[in-house]
Protein backbone atom coordinates (compact mmCIF):
# COMPACT_ATOMS: atom_id res chain seq x y z
CA UNK A 690 0.00 0.00 0.00
CA UNK A 691 1.32 3.43 -0.78
CA UNK A 692 1.31 6.23 1.76
CA UNK A 693 0.53 4.17 4.84
CA UNK A 694 0.64 6.45 7.87
CA UNK A 695 3.34 6.11 10.53
CA UNK A 696 0.83 4.86 13.12
CA UNK A 697 0.29 1.73 11.02
CA UNK A 698 3.99 0.85 11.07
CA UNK A 699 4.67 -1.66 13.86
CA UNK A 700 7.25 -0.43 16.40
CA UNK A 701 10.68 -2.04 16.67
CA UNK A 702 9.60 -4.15 19.66
CA UNK A 703 6.58 -5.64 17.87
CA UNK A 704 6.41 -9.43 17.77
CA UNK A 705 5.21 -12.00 15.25
CA UNK A 706 1.53 -12.87 15.88
CA UNK A 707 0.87 -16.28 17.41
CA UNK A 708 -2.14 -18.29 16.36
CA UNK A 709 -4.07 -19.44 19.43
CA UNK A 710 -3.96 -23.24 19.91
CA UNK A 711 -7.76 -23.33 20.06
CA UNK A 712 -8.25 -21.21 16.95
CA UNK A 713 -10.50 -22.73 14.29
CA UNK A 714 -8.59 -25.10 12.00
CA UNK A 715 -7.52 -23.86 8.55
CA UNK A 716 -10.48 -24.12 6.21
CA UNK A 717 -13.06 -23.88 9.00
CA UNK A 718 -15.78 -21.22 8.80
CA UNK A 719 -15.51 -18.71 11.65
CA UNK A 720 -19.21 -17.93 11.82
CA UNK A 721 -20.58 -14.65 13.16
CA UNK A 722 -19.33 -13.12 16.41
CA UNK A 723 -22.76 -11.50 16.92
CA UNK A 724 -26.00 -12.26 15.12
CA UNK A 725 -26.91 -8.59 14.71
CA UNK A 726 -23.48 -7.52 13.43
CA UNK A 727 -23.79 -5.48 10.23
CA UNK A 728 -20.68 -7.17 8.84
CA UNK A 729 -21.23 -10.85 9.62
CA UNK A 730 -24.51 -11.35 11.49
CA UNK A 731 -27.02 -13.76 10.04
CA UNK A 732 -29.89 -12.06 11.87
CA UNK A 733 -29.10 -8.66 10.37
CA UNK A 734 -31.24 -8.37 7.22
CA UNK A 735 -29.44 -5.28 5.96
CA UNK A 736 -25.94 -6.58 6.66
CA UNK A 737 -23.12 -7.83 4.48
CA UNK A 738 -23.40 -11.46 5.66
CA UNK A 739 -19.67 -11.78 5.27
CA UNK A 740 -18.39 -15.32 5.72
CA UNK A 741 -14.81 -15.75 6.93
CA UNK A 742 -12.79 -18.95 6.85
CA UNK A 743 -9.63 -19.59 8.87
CA UNK A 744 -6.37 -19.79 6.94
CA UNK A 745 -2.87 -20.83 7.94
CA UNK A 746 -1.14 -18.92 10.73
CA UNK A 747 -3.03 -15.77 11.67
CA UNK A 748 -4.75 -15.34 8.33
CA UNK A 749 -8.17 -15.87 6.85
CA UNK A 750 -10.21 -15.55 3.71
CA UNK A 751 -13.71 -14.14 3.38
CA UNK A 752 -16.33 -13.60 0.72
CA UNK A 753 -18.72 -10.71 0.34
CA UNK A 754 -21.52 -11.02 -2.24
CA UNK A 755 -22.32 -7.49 -3.42
CA UNK A 756 -26.09 -6.96 -3.60
CA UNK A 757 -28.17 -4.07 -4.99
CA UNK A 758 -28.63 -2.63 -1.46
CA UNK A 759 -24.86 -2.09 -1.31
CA UNK A 760 -24.74 0.41 -4.20
CA UNK A 761 -23.19 3.85 -4.15
CA UNK A 762 -22.87 4.77 -7.84
CA UNK A 763 -25.40 2.98 -10.07
CA UNK A 764 -24.47 -0.69 -10.27
CA UNK A 765 -21.35 -0.31 -8.13
CA UNK A 766 -20.60 -1.05 -4.48
CA UNK A 767 -20.45 1.95 -2.15
CA UNK A 768 -16.92 2.69 -0.91
CA UNK A 769 -18.04 2.80 2.71
CA UNK A 770 -19.58 -0.64 2.34
CA UNK A 771 -16.30 -1.95 0.92
CA UNK A 772 -14.45 -0.39 3.87
CA UNK A 773 -16.92 -2.17 6.16
CA UNK A 774 -16.18 -5.49 4.45
CA UNK A 775 -12.46 -4.88 4.98
CA UNK A 776 -13.01 -3.81 8.61
CA UNK A 777 -15.09 -6.90 9.36
CA UNK A 778 -12.57 -9.21 7.68
CA UNK A 779 -9.70 -7.65 9.61
CA UNK A 780 -11.70 -7.76 12.84
CA UNK A 781 -12.36 -11.48 12.36
CA UNK A 782 -8.61 -12.13 12.54
CA UNK A 783 -8.71 -11.41 16.26
CA UNK A 784 -10.64 -14.62 16.85
CA UNK A 785 -7.56 -16.52 15.64
CA UNK A 786 -5.60 -14.76 18.39
CA UNK A 787 -8.50 -15.24 20.83
CA UNK A 788 -8.31 -11.54 21.58
CA UNK A 789 -11.14 -9.02 21.80
CA UNK A 790 -10.13 -5.95 19.84
CA UNK A 791 -11.72 -3.00 18.10
CA UNK A 792 -10.61 -0.98 15.10
CA UNK A 793 -8.47 2.00 16.06
CA UNK A 794 -7.37 2.95 12.56
CA UNK A 795 -8.31 1.71 9.09
CA UNK A 796 -6.66 2.98 5.90
CA UNK A 797 -8.17 1.92 2.61
CA UNK A 798 -7.16 2.02 -1.05
CA UNK A 799 -9.89 1.69 -3.67
CA UNK A 800 -8.21 0.43 -6.84
CA UNK A 801 -11.09 -0.84 -9.02
CA UNK A 802 -14.86 -0.50 -8.95
CA UNK A 803 -16.74 -3.49 -7.54
CA UNK A 804 -19.95 -4.21 -9.47
CA UNK A 805 -23.24 -5.34 -7.93
CA UNK A 806 -23.70 -9.06 -8.50
CA UNK A 807 -20.02 -9.87 -8.03
CA UNK A 808 -18.27 -11.49 -5.09
CA UNK A 809 -15.43 -9.70 -3.37
CA UNK A 810 -12.78 -12.26 -2.40
CA UNK A 811 -10.97 -11.05 0.69
CA UNK A 812 -7.81 -12.25 2.37
CA UNK A 813 -6.32 -10.84 5.54
CA UNK A 814 -3.48 -11.45 7.95
CA UNK A 815 -2.13 -10.10 11.21
CA UNK A 816 1.38 -8.86 10.56
CA UNK A 817 2.57 -7.85 14.04
CA UNK A 818 1.51 -7.41 17.66
CA UNK A 819 2.88 -4.84 20.10
CA UNK A 820 1.23 -4.97 23.52
CA UNK A 821 -2.46 -4.20 22.95
CA UNK A 822 -1.82 -3.12 19.35
CA UNK A 823 -2.57 -5.56 16.55
CA UNK A 824 -1.37 -4.66 13.03
CA UNK A 825 -3.08 -6.25 10.05
CA UNK A 826 -3.72 -5.93 6.34
CA UNK A 827 -6.27 -7.15 3.83
CA UNK A 828 -6.94 -7.24 0.11
CA UNK A 829 -10.16 -7.75 -1.82
CA UNK A 830 -10.17 -9.16 -5.36
CA UNK A 831 -12.85 -9.35 -8.01
CA UNK A 832 -13.46 -12.09 -10.57
CA UNK A 833 -12.14 -14.84 -8.29
CA UNK A 834 -9.65 -15.36 -5.46
CA UNK A 835 -6.78 -14.71 -7.90
CA UNK A 836 -8.48 -11.84 -9.72
CA UNK A 837 -7.27 -8.25 -9.78
CA UNK A 838 -7.08 -6.33 -6.51
CA UNK A 839 -10.04 -3.98 -6.09
CA UNK A 840 -9.52 -2.83 -2.51
CA UNK A 841 -6.77 -2.95 0.04
CA UNK A 842 -6.52 -1.93 3.67
CA UNK A 843 -4.12 -1.71 6.56
CA UNK A 844 -5.39 -1.47 10.10
CA UNK A 845 -4.53 -1.09 13.73
CA UNK A 846 -6.79 -2.92 16.17
CA UNK A 847 -6.59 -2.25 19.89
CA UNK A 848 -7.20 -5.03 22.39
CA UNK A 849 -9.99 -4.21 24.84
CA UNK A 850 -11.59 -5.89 27.83
CA UNK A 851 -15.20 -6.96 27.70
CA UNK A 852 -15.96 -3.84 29.77
CA UNK A 853 -15.50 -1.82 26.57
CA UNK A 854 -18.85 -3.17 25.35
CA UNK A 855 -20.57 -3.32 28.75
CA UNK A 856 -19.63 0.29 29.57
CA UNK A 857 -20.38 1.74 26.15
CA UNK A 858 -23.09 -0.44 24.61
CA UNK A 859 -26.82 -0.50 25.33
CA UNK A 860 -27.80 -2.83 28.19
CA UNK A 861 -30.53 -4.59 26.21
CA UNK A 862 -28.17 -5.73 23.45
CA UNK A 863 -25.40 -6.63 25.92
CA UNK A 864 -27.85 -8.75 27.95
CA UNK A 865 -29.16 -10.44 24.82
CA UNK A 866 -25.62 -11.21 23.60
CA UNK A 867 -24.62 -12.56 27.03
CA UNK A 868 -27.58 -14.94 27.00
CA UNK A 869 -26.94 -16.05 23.41
CA UNK A 870 -27.58 -19.82 23.35
CA UNK A 871 -24.75 -20.13 20.78
CA UNK A 872 -21.82 -20.99 23.06
CA UNK A 873 -19.12 -20.21 20.54
CA UNK A 874 -20.51 -16.76 19.81
CA UNK A 875 -20.89 -16.04 23.52
CA UNK A 876 -17.33 -17.15 24.21
CA UNK A 877 -16.06 -15.03 21.33
CA UNK A 878 -17.77 -11.95 22.66
CA UNK A 879 -17.37 -12.29 26.38
CA UNK A 880 -15.20 -15.12 27.61
CA UNK A 881 -12.00 -15.06 25.58
CA UNK A 882 -10.32 -12.39 27.64
CA UNK A 883 -11.42 -12.65 31.26
Ligand SMILES: CCCCCCCCCCCC(=O)SCCNC(=O)CCNC(=O)[C@H](O)C(C)(C)COP(=O)(O)OP(=O)(O)OC[C@H]1O[C@@H](n2cnc3c(N)ncnc32)[C@H](O)[C@@H]1OP(=O)(O)O
Nearest residue numbers: 696722723776777780789790791792793794847849877878
Ligand atom coordinates in the same frame (compact mmCIF):
# COMPACT_ATOMS: atom_id res chain seq x y z
C1 LIG B 1 -18.84 -8.80 20.39
C2 LIG B 1 -17.42 -8.82 20.70
C3 LIG B 1 -16.56 -9.45 19.65
C4 LIG B 1 -15.51 -8.58 19.20
C5 LIG B 1 -16.06 -7.32 18.61
C6 LIG B 1 -15.42 -7.04 17.32
C7 LIG B 1 -16.30 -6.14 16.48
C8 LIG B 1 -15.90 -6.35 15.08
C9 LIG B 1 -16.44 -5.26 14.19
C10 LIG B 1 -15.38 -4.86 13.26
C11 LIG B 1 -14.41 -4.00 13.96
C12 LIG B 1 -15.03 -2.67 14.32
O1 LIG B 1 -15.62 -2.02 13.55
S1 LIG B 1 -14.86 -2.16 15.94
C13 LIG B 1 -15.82 -0.65 16.04
C14 LIG B 1 -15.10 0.58 15.56
N1 LIG B 1 -14.11 0.99 16.53
C15 LIG B 1 -14.43 1.59 17.67
O2 LIG B 1 -15.60 1.85 18.03
C16 LIG B 1 -13.30 1.97 18.60
C17 LIG B 1 -13.50 3.35 19.24
N2 LIG B 1 -12.29 3.73 19.92
C18 LIG B 1 -12.09 3.42 21.21
O3 LIG B 1 -12.97 2.88 21.90
C19 LIG B 1 -10.76 3.74 21.81
O4 LIG B 1 -10.14 4.81 21.12
C20 LIG B 1 -9.81 2.50 21.77
C21 LIG B 1 -10.39 1.34 22.62
C22 LIG B 1 -9.52 2.01 20.34
C23 LIG B 1 -8.46 2.91 22.38
O5 LIG B 1 -8.68 3.55 23.61
P1 LIG B 1 -7.87 3.14 24.92
O6 LIG B 1 -8.23 1.77 25.35
O7 LIG B 1 -8.09 4.25 25.90
O8 LIG B 1 -6.38 3.06 24.47
P2 LIG B 1 -5.35 4.23 24.07
O9 LIG B 1 -4.44 4.40 25.24
O10 LIG B 1 -6.04 5.43 23.51
O11 LIG B 1 -4.58 3.52 22.87
C24 LIG B 1 -3.78 2.36 23.09
C25 LIG B 1 -2.61 2.45 22.12
O12 LIG B 1 -3.14 2.43 20.80
C26 LIG B 1 -2.78 3.63 20.10
N3 LIG B 1 -3.94 4.06 19.29
C27 LIG B 1 -5.23 4.08 19.65
N4 LIG B 1 -6.00 4.54 18.63
C28 LIG B 1 -5.16 4.80 17.62
C29 LIG B 1 -5.34 5.32 16.30
N5 LIG B 1 -6.56 5.62 15.82
N6 LIG B 1 -4.26 5.47 15.51
C30 LIG B 1 -3.01 5.16 15.97
N7 LIG B 1 -2.78 4.67 17.22
C31 LIG B 1 -3.83 4.52 18.04
C32 LIG B 1 -2.46 4.65 21.19
O13 LIG B 1 -1.57 5.63 20.71
C33 LIG B 1 -1.81 3.75 22.25
O14 LIG B 1 -0.50 3.47 21.86
P3 LIG B 1 0.69 3.31 22.91
O15 LIG B 1 0.72 4.60 23.69
O16 LIG B 1 0.32 2.14 23.77
O17 LIG B 1 1.91 3.07 22.08
